[in-house]
Amino acid sequence: MDKQLQLFISDKTPQIDDEMNRLIASEKSPANLKDSMLYSVKAGGKRIRPLLVLAVLEDFDKVSGDDLKVACASELIHTYSLIHDDLPCMDDDDFRRGKPTNHKVYGEATAVLAGDALQTRAFGILASLQHTSSEKMVKLITLLANASGANGMVGGQILDMEGETALLSLPELEEVHMQKTGALLSFCIEAGAILADASESQLMQLREYARNIGLAFQIKDDILDVTSTTEQLGKTANSDAASDKSTYPSLLGLEGAQQQLEKYHKNAIESLSFLGKENAMLKLFADYIVHRNA
Numbered sequence: 001m002d003k004q005l006q007l008f009i010s011d012k013t014p015q016i017d018d019e020m021n022r023l024i025a026s027e028k029s030p031a032n033l034k035d036s037m038l039y040s041v042k043a044g045g046k047r048i049r050p051l052l053v054l055a056v057l058e059d060f061d062k063v064s065g066d067d068l069k070v071a072c073a074s075e076l077i078h079t080y081s082l083i084h085d086d087l088p089c090m091d092d093d094d095f096r097r098g099k100p101t102n103h104k105v106y107g108e109a110t111a112v113l114a115g116d117a118l119q120t121r122a123f124g125i126l127a128s129l130q131h132t133s134s135e136k137m138v139k140l141i142t143l144l145a146n147a148s149g150a151n152g153m154v155g156g157q158i159l160d161m162e163g164e165t166a167l168l169s170l171p172e173l174e175e176v177h178m179q180k181t182g183a184l185l186s187f188c189i190e191a192g193a194i195l196a197d198a199s200e201s202q203l204m205q206l207r208e209y210a211r212n213i214g215l216a217f218q219i220k221d222d223i224l225d226v227t228s229t230t231e232q233l234g235k236t237a238n239s240d241a242a243s244d245k246s247t248y249p250s251l252l253g254l255e256g257a258q259q260q261l262e263k264y265h266k267n268a269i270e271s272l273s274f275l276g277k278e279n280a281m282l283k284l285f286a287d288y289i290v291h292r293n294a
Contacts (some may be wrong), residue, residue, distance in 0.1 A: 001288060009047075014274075016047055016068065024037050024041060032110060033110065033114060035106070036102060036111060043096060043099050046286070048217075049188045050075045051178075052185065052282070053070055053074060053109050055281040057196050059282055060196035066129040066131045066132045070140060072122075073144065076118045077122045079118055080122075081116035083103075083114060087103055087111065087112070088103070088104065089228065098255070102114060102115075112178065126144060144187055144192055147183040147186060148184060148245075149185075151189075152218050155179050157180055159175065161244060173247075177218040180216060182211060183214075185214040186214060208271040209268050209282060212271065213286050216268060219270075222247040223248070223254065
């Protein structure tokens with residue numbers, strides 16, 4: 001990993017973790033529900049989504065008093081989605097981030113409710129920002145609703161489940177991933193741009209970056225699913241093949257999937273040229289996403 005990126009991650013990740021813990025600990029909720037919420041939040045993870053929010057601000061040399069809260073809102077949505085994805089009625093996974101999944105520890109009912117609570121907490125955070133104008137707050141809430149709901153992540157999950165019983169074409173597979181994975185990543189980039197006061201033309205370039213990095217992210221996940229062990233991934237390896245899901249390797253082979261990965265990586269980097277920075281933080285994140293091992 002690039003040293004500059006490593007320093008950024010080592011600086012920002014503890015801040016994100018502390019803020020998420022504080023935001024959940026402040027909830028006046030039943031102890032078992034709060035424990036379940038914190039269990040998944042504290043399970044670890046790369047924190048790519050909240051870090052991308054902060055990376056945009058870094059590249060624009062801007063500071064926002066609400067940057068951590070907006071970043072945490074994205075990670076709470078992501079965490080809720082993982083809890084629900086792991087349920088027996090969906091992907092039926094026993095491990096997540098190297099630990100038993102939430103429903104294995106707290107039971108299915110509590111896991112569902114913990115996911116619900118994390119989701120609503122995320123919107124509550126955006127609705128109570130202290131240093132952001134009302135106009136920007138409405139934009140952020142609307143963006144997150146679109147990214148995480150039927151037009152985004154939830155819709156993508158439905159398409160993904162339906163795809164388990166059908167051989168998808170490449171355009172159909174990309175549609176699944178643009179919604180299931182790419183929509184929330186796009187929110188993170190655009191949310192950072194809103195906080196950084198990006199112009200409309202800059203926002204268009206960042207949307208292009210987000211689209212390409214979202215697809216690259218999922219292709220890399222598909223490749224790792226067939227090339228890594230359960231221990232390396234922190235979740236069950238070869239789970240896509242076991243459920244007969246359409247993936248980039250299954251449609252294109254490993255070599256073809258790698259070529260697609262490189263194409264989207266290149267496109268993402270090119271879309272950042274307007275920043276005029278050789279080592280923009282978003283560029284370093286793009287490199288990291290496609291070269292990671294887990």
